[in-house]
Amino acid sequence: MNFRLYRDLLAIVPVRRVLLVGMLARFPHAAAGVLLTLHVVLTLDKGYAAAGAVAAVVTIGIAVGAPWRGRRVDNVGLRKALIPSVISEAVIWSVAPHVSYEWLLVLALIGGLFTLPVFSVVRQSLGVLAAGEKRRTAFTLDSIATEIVFMGGPAVGAVLATSISTVVGLTLVGISTAAAGVFLMWFNPPTRSAADGAVPPHDVEAATAAVVTAAPAHLREPAAELTQAAGAAADAADPANSGGLLRRAAAGFSWMTVSVAVVFVVAAGAGLLLASTDVGIVALVESSGDPGKLGIVFAVWCAASLVGGLLYGAMTRRISPMLLLLAMAVLTLPMSFATDTLSLALLSIPGGLLCAPVLSAASERVADLVTEERRGEAMGWYGSALTTGTAIGAPLAGAAIDTIGPWSGFAFAGAAAAMMALLTLGTRAMVIRRRIRV
Structure with missing residues (x-):
């Protein structure tokens, strides 16, 4: 391991700025999930099922919109591509708290479609600013920053909802996200190398030739x-x-190869595993009769991910994201044996250590496989795969918990993610054998 990689990377001013802007832009949306849930339950006086439907609609919007937003960045540049997101974030989340539940569903879908593409922009820019071992470290730092954001964002959202109001909280989310988008436009981090020889996007056939030649x-x-x-x-x-x-x-879609598709399956598996574990933690802590200690488990889980990310980012060798996902899935299974908050927190550490490394390794792989001309779109699809896994994992884990018990959420999470990891490993082995025969 070489921890000097962090010092060398953070010495690059544009990298520091990208990471900082990414944290600021993600923080409002980290609080938005809790605010939306509490707004539906408390302000609109609906149930948790109705709140889950709103979250699902936002997730669908993000999954559908992310590739399109990424492709706009590739084709027209960052500043022009972010204008619709900045406007929609400010308008939609200022109006949404004042409408009925039915209209909230509509606005949530539109808001998801036009969500500020922070994830793809930050990862795309880091892929340009860092190369080789520094790229792995850069993606790891971004994952660590995300963990820090999601350790504080939901707590701030809960305080706003209970101390002030969900209406004020959601309005602040929209204004803050729009402000972050404006700052991102002003900073305008690079999404392509200065000398990448990019072909104008309107010349499709020439662009295809450039992509294939440069690959x-x-x-x-x-x-x-x-x-x-x-x-x-x-x-x-x-x-x-x-x-x-x-x-x-x-x-x-000339950039979409079998190797890239495999990484997207890994991303979906990671999203499914994280979302299912999340639901399982909530269910088990609530069933223990002490929901006030829920934050302890999440803090330990996120802290483990942060430590794992720091260690992975300092490594000088690459580890396959498929193997990391498989290991994380297997290490999540013992959480099924937890009996109280303390045992659950301790059992969450092994799997938590691999959260940030899985996401960092997958992002690094996408950046290596896809050329800069299409990397924004590829990162958008990567984000959609992650979001899709999240959307699938949470309700399926919830169904297992309702039918069997809280422990089954972790069993489902580990088993499903392990199967997806084994599927990708098998697919990759078949592709390698086929190439050898040819």
Whole structure:
């Protein structure tokens, strides 16, 4: 391990600024989840199921909008791409607290679609500003910063909701996020290298050629084969018309290889594991009759992730995100044996140590596999995969808890994530064997 990597990286002023802006921009949304739940339950006098529906709608909006927002950054630049998000964040979350539940669902969906793409922008910029071992450390620092934000954000949201009002809290979320977006536009962190030789986005075929040529050797053939196959199929169907459309569609996803898809599955597995564990912690602590100690378990879990991230970021060798996810899934299973708050907090440490490393390794892999011309869109899809896993994991774990008991949430989380990790390992092994035969 080389902890000097942190010092060297933080000595780069743009890197420090990107990490700081990322923390500031994420903090309002870290508080928004608790505020939305308490607004539906307390202010609108609905149940937790209704609150969960609002959270699900926001999640769907984010999952659908993230790739589109990332592609806008690739095509028109950061400043122009962020304008719709800045406006919508300020308007929607200032109006949402004053409408009925039905309209809140609509606004939540729109708000999710236009959410400020902090995750993809920060990771895309760090991928440009740092390379090699520094890139791993940069992504780890961002994961650690995120852990710190989510240790404090929900607590601030709860204080605002109970001490002042959820209306004021949600309005502050919108204004604060919009302000962070304006600051991000002013700072304008790089999303491409200064000499990347990017091809104008309107020239689709030329852009495709540039992406394939610039890609690493092991990615060129799959990308070229995908484009050629799509073109041939299009010409056979209708050379005069549909061929060009299909070629453009293939060109737009020339960066999507089997290796990239595997990383997205890992991201979905990580999201499922984290969300399911989250629900399991809440259920087990509440069933113990002492919900006031819930914050202790989350603090220990997040602190373990922070420590694991620091250690991983100082490592001088790469570890596969698939192996990290598998290890995290297996280490989450013992949480099923917890009997009280203390034992649950202690059993959360092993799995928690791998939270930040899994996300950092997956982000690093995407940055390595996808060229800068399409990295914003790729990071958007990566965020969507993570969000999709979260949206799937929470309700399924909840169903298992309602049917069997609190302990089953951890069993479901570990087993499902382990299966996804094994699936990706098997897929990668098949691809490697196929390449060797060819």
